[in-house]
Amino acid sequence: MNHKRLAALTMGIALTSVACGGSSTADEEPAVAPSDASAEATTSPDSTAGDASGTTADPIEDGTELSEAISQATEPWPTDWTNRTVSLDEFRLGIASVDPRDRIPPIDEPIFEAIASADWLDDREPGALVQFGDETRFYPLSILTRHEIVNDQFGEVPVIVTFCPLCNTAISFDARVDGQTLRFGVSGLLRKSDLVMWDDATTSLWQQITGEAVVGDFAGTQLELIPTSIVSYGDVLENFPDAVSLSRDTGFGIEYGANPYRAYSSSTSPFLFDGEPDPRFPALSRVVGVTLDGSDKAYPFSVLREQPAINDELAETPIVVLWGGDTADALDAGTIAEGEAIGSGIAYDRRVGEQTLTFSVDGADLFTDDQTGSTWTLLGVAIDGPLEGEQLSTVTHRNEFWFAWAAFFPDAPVAGE
Numbered sequence: 001m002n003h004k005r006l007a008a009l010t011m012g013i014a015l016t017s018v019a020c021g022g023s024s025t026a027d028e029e030p031a032v033a034p035s036d037a038s039a040e041a042t043t044s045p046d047s048t049a050g051d052a053s054g055t056t057a058d059p060i061e062d063g064t065e066l067s068e069a070i071s072q073a074t075e076p077w078p079t080d081w082t083n084r085t086v087s088l089d090e091f092r093l094g095i096a097s098v099d100p101r102d103r104i105p106p107i108d109e110p111i112f113e114a115i116a117s118a119d120w121l122d123d124r125e126p127g128a129l130v131q132f133g134d135e136t137r138f139y140p141l142s143i144l145t146r147h148e149i150v151n152d153q154f155g156e157v158p159v160i161v162t163f164c165p166l167c168n169t170a171i172s173f174d175a176r177v178d179g180q181t182l183r184f185g186v187s188g189l190l191r192k193s194d195l196v197m198w199d200d201a202t203t204s205l206w207q208q209i210t211g212e213a214v215v216g217d218f219a220g221t222q223l224e225l226i227p228t229s230i231v232s233y234g235d236v237l238e239n240f241p242d243a244v245s246l247s248r249d250t251g252f253g254i255e256y257g258a259n260p261y262r263a264y265s266s267s268t269s270p271f272l273f274d275g276e277p278d279p280r281f282p283a284l285s286r287v288v289g290v291t292l293d294g295s296d297k298a299y300p301f302s303v304l305r306e307q308p309a310i311n312d313e314l315a316e317t318p319i320v321v322l323w324g325g326d327t328a329d330a331l332d333a334g335t336i337a338e339g340e341a342i343g344s345g346i347a348y349d350r351r352v353g354e355q356t357l358t359f360s361v362d363g364a365d366l367f368t369d370d371q372t373g374s375t376w377t378l379l380g381v382a383i384d385g386p387l388e389g390e391q392l393s394t395v396t397h398r399n400e401f402w403f404a405w406a407a408f409f410p411d412a413p414v415a416g417e
Contacts, residue, residue: 012043012244012250018328020199022072026200027188031301031401034244039374044301047307048328050368064087064088064090065088065166066081066088066089066091067089067091067093069092069093069096070091070092070189070288071102071355072096072098073093073095073096073097073099073188074091074099074189075098075099076098076099077099077101077183077203078203079201079202079203079204079205079215079216080204080215080216080217080219081215081216081266082206083216083217083219083356084215084216084219085213085214085215085219085220086191086214086215087215088215090181090191090192090274091189091190091191091196092189092190092191092272092274093188093189093190094188094189094190094272095188097188100187100188100189101185101186101188101198101203102185102186103186103188104146104147104148104186104188105147105186105252106147106148106149106150106151106185106186107143107150107151107185107246107250108148108151108183109141109251110150110151110152110246110247110250111246111247111249111250112137112244112245112246112247113244113245113247114244114245114367115138115233115236115237115240115241115242115243115244115245116237116241117245118138118140118233118245118247120248121140121142121233121245122233122234122258122328122337123232123233123234123237123326123336124233124234124326124328124335124337124339124341125140125141125142125233125247125327125330125336125337126141126229126230126231126232126233126327126328126339126344127139127140127141127142127144127230127231127232127233127236127245128141128142128144128161128172128229128230129153129171129227129228129230129231129236129379130154130156130159130160130161130227130228131227131228131394132157132172132226133154133155133157133179134155135154135155135244136236136240136242136243136244137152137154137243137244137245137246138233138236138243138244138245138246139161139163139170139216139245139246140179140233140245140246140248140256141163141170141230141330141336142248142256142257142258142330142336143189143246143248143250143256144161144162144163144170145163145165145259145260145261145330145331145336146252146254146256146260147252148151148162148163148164148165148186148195149161149162149184149185149186149197150162150246151175151183151184155397157174157176158172158174158175158176158181158182159172159173159175159226160172160173160175160184160197161228162184162195162197162208163263164194164195164208164404165260165264165330165331166190166193166194166261166264166270166271166272166398166404167194167195167208167209167264167270167401167403167404168230168254168330168331168399168401168404169194169195169208169209169219169398169399169400169404170229170230170398170399171208171209171211171225171228171396171398172225172226172227172228173211173223173224173226174223174224175220175223177199177218177223178218178221180201182199182200182201183199183200184197184198184199184200184206185199185200186198187205189205190272191214191296192274192404192407193270193271193272193273193403193404193407194207194208194209194404194407194408195208195209195374196208196214199218200214201217202216202217202218204216204217204218204219204221206218206223207408209400209404209408210222210408211223211224211225225291225396226396227393227394227395227396227397228396228398229344229346229379229394229397229399230327230337230344230380230399231344231346232325232326232327232344233245233380234326235325235327235344235377235378238381239379239381240376240379242292248413250350251365255319257333257335257336257337258335258336259330259331259332259333259335259336259339260336261331261332262332262333263332263356264331264332264343265284265329265331265332265401266284266332266340267281267284268283269283269284270283270284270401270404273372273403273407277402277403277406277407278402278403278406278407278410279316279361280402280406280417281300281402282402282416283301283401283402283403284401284402284403285300285301285302285401285402286300286342286345286399286401286402287299287300287345287399287400287401287402287405287414288299288300288301288304288321288323288345288346288347288397288398288399289397289398289399289400289405289409289412290314290319290321290347290395290396290397291396291398292314292315292317292319292396293315293316293317294315294396295314295315295370296310296409296412297412297413297414297415298377298402298405298409298412298413298414298415299345299347299414299415300320300414300415300416301323301342301343301345302416303416304321304323304345305323307345308322308323308324308361308367309321309322309323309359309360309361309367310415311350311358311359311413315378317349317395318349318350318351318356319347319348319349319350319395320347320348320350320357320358320359320392321345321346321347321348321397321415322345322346322347322348322359322367322378322380323343323344323345323346323379324343324344324364324365324378325343325344325405326341326343327341327342327343327344327363328340328341328342329341329342342375344378344381344399345397345399346378346380346394347394347395347396347397348380348392348393348394348395349393349394349395350392351393352354352387354394355371355372356371357369357371357372358370358371359376362375365377365378366378368385370386371384372386372387373385374386374388374390376392380392380394382392
């Protein structure tokens with residue numbers, strides 16, 4: 001990252017820390033970032049999830065001590081650091097503060113409005129789309145960049161919707177573990193540049209990109225992933241007029257819409273990432289990373305631009321990855337609505353009823369299945385033909401930066417290679 005971009009990023013991060021409600025006393029260092037810049041960096045992140053009972057991480061022989069800065073910051077935590085699945089030296093301090101937990105405040109009581117009423121959003125603005133049960137909800141990234149976690153509820157199911165700005169990773173999880181509902185927060189730590197979450201029951205640490213507990217009582221436990229897509233407000237409004245959108249009435253008094261990570265995604269280096277990123281693609285280029293039944297595969301945006309409909313099979317499941325749209329980049333321009341158009345990549349199960357469909361491109365952001373000739377939108381809704389009114393089921397995927405995908409899924413195959 002060149003010096004001008006680093007300076008711009010650091011300035012935006014510092015301002016965000018204040019806007020997000022981070023407060024410091026004379027005895028604390030000021031919060032430097034919303035879980036994404038550290039003091040170290042400025043000077044040189046019943047349906048039940050995995051059963052935690054009996055979980056004991058294999059001992060890690062190396063990296064058995066935290067850095068001094070992290071030890072001081074986390075001294076009040078009751079975390080069992082001896083129970084872990086990763087080396088402690090992989091963690092970085094994202095917020096320079098005594099007890100940095102929730103200095104980036106999650107939203108614990110989300111308020112929603114009809115999607116048509118969210119006209120404070122530009123049509124191009126990106127957000128996390130979650131469809132679960134009979135409900136469709138849109139979480140604008142202009143809000144998620146400031147809070148990173150929403151503790152929500154879909155019917156009887158507690159769901160956490162998360163976004164890591166440094167990795168561009170939006171993913172949701174069932175918040176139930178071992179028969180109890182957990183409340184999740186932003187720990188103030190990072191690992192491989194990715195948000196590390198904490199739970200309110202044990203202060204175990206959870207990796208956002210995978211949903212796995214890596215330190216603490218729950219170490220080794222896996223949260224159940226819920227499919228989440230990054231799409232534009234306009235596409236949701238057009239395809240799902242009965243959806244609701246997370247309201248900017250969050251109670252924090254923040255003016256949402258500015259990008260606190262200005263000039264980040266057009267830089268060449270990820271922030272607070274140790275080691276060299278995988279050189280096969282630019283570090284901050286985007287991929288559709290699909291995770292299905294223990295199998296993973298990446299579909300780079302650069303490949304999808306040339307082939308916007310890729311029919312494939314993963315874990316014996318027929319899938320299709322579609323790309324298109326005018327979705328704005330949330331992590332570059334000073335104002336999110338003015339971000340460069342990067343589009344959206346979405347992964348679907350291509351089975352409808354007893355049919356397995358094969359898709360091809362049929363004009364701008366439209367697709368046709370070979371079996372029935374029906375026309376489908378980017379958001380997986382059939383708008384014409386024998387299957388009109390049907391909707392494809394989304395499979396678990398992310399639109400993360402390449403460096404993050406390669407760091408956490410280094411052996412996964414990559415489309416186009």
